[in-house]
Amino acid sequence: MASYRGDVEQVFRALGDPTRRSLLDALLQDDGQTLSALVSRHEMTRPAVAKHLAVLEEAGLVVAVRRGREKRHFLNVVPIREIHDRWVTKYTEAWAGGLTELRRDLERTMEKVFEIYIRTTPERLWEAITDPAIRAKYHFGAGVHSAWEPGSSFTMEHPNSDDPLVEGENLVVEPPRRLVQALRTLWSPQAEAQGTTRVTWEIEPVGDSCRLTVTHDQLGEDAPAELYGGWPMILSGLKTWLETGETLTTPGSQMYGPS
Known part of the structure; x- marks a missing residue:
């Protein structure tokens, strides 16, 4: 996996694909899913879903964690927080409401x-x-x-x-x-x-x-x-x-x- 180092352009590129946004939506609804669970929610092959997840991981938007024999995928809100800190308070507080709602959604899981x-x-x-x-x-x-x-x-x-x-x-x-x-x-x-x-x-x-x-x-x-x-x-x-x-x-x- 390529190293994510706060590259905002990389985050935006990852979010630019509707399929990857759909995967993030799925994790937003149920965080910590396996690859198999995500494949079952999308009309894509397993390699295709894995490829999109790799892009999201490289952007820092998803973190893959081993849990025994399974690898679970978690939404990582830190890059969004960094974007907020860099731009929101400078240009438009209107964005803050949307990010607050996103954070509220991300807080559904207990890990x-x-x-x-x-x-x-x-x-x-x-x-x-x-x-x-x-x-x-x-x-x-x-x-x-x-x-x-x-x-x-x-x-x-x-x-x-x-x-x-x-x-x-x-x-x-x-x-x-x-x-x-x-x-x-x-x-x-x-x-x-x-x-x-x-x-x-x-x-x-x-x-x-x-x-x-x-x-x-x-x-x-x-x-x-x-x-x-x-x-x-x-x-x-x-x-x-x-x-x-x-x-x-x-x-x-x-x-x-x-x-």
């Missing part, structure tokens, strides 16, 4: 997978994820605190809050490649009522960049969108800070958690 390419090293990316001062620059002002050892606890705290916003346990700590965390979100009664969910950070070097994949799973069927809806903005902010040293000032940047 969310996000992928982004960042021009940096694995070590610097790991530091940006685990250092409280850096984390606060792109995670709505909240820093993360932990000893970063397997089985250690962690908290996320915002300077405007007297209590932790998130608390949990580090299940797997493998710097600078993999971090798996069980967490409880505490910033609202609705979020807290959902109990424990899991977030997995996976870093893979690709040339002079890194592919970062974030999977948020073990979400209940009634999990509110505030638990996981803000990952696209968080990851866009992480990419922007690592590549430019600047912080995003998009709507929601003052919020406490990923929503």
Whole structure:
């Protein structure tokens, strides 16, 4: 698969084909489908569907994840978030309503997978994820605190809050490649009522960049969108800070958690 590195033209080319848009619509309705399931929904051969999926993967709009013997395909909203951050607030807020509706549709499934390419090293990316001062620059002002050892606890705290916003346990700590965390979100009664969910950070070097994949799973069927809806903005902010040293000032940047 070719590396997606924020090439907006590549995203637009992928979206220009009606068949590929139809595949995205199918994933929007039921995320995490196998190739066989997608073939059954379209009057195309299996190789034809696979070819279109490959184009969508190259553009970063679809992420393929192995689940046992199956390969499932997930919509990745991060490129859309990047387009929003680059143009919407500059030219037309009218687009924002459509993107909000799209995000609402994408939040139907209880396992969310996000992928982004960042021009940096694995070590610097790991530091940006685990250092409280850096984390606060792109995670709505909240820093993360932990000893970063397997089985250690962690908290996320915002300077405007007297209590932790998130608390949990580090299940797997493998710097600078993999971090798996069980967490409880505490910033609202609705979020807290959902109990424990899991977030997995996976870093893979690709040339002079890194592919970062974030999977948020073990979400209940009634999990509110505030638990996981803000990952696209968080990851866009992480990419922007690592590549430019600047912080995003998009709507929601003052919020406490990923929503």
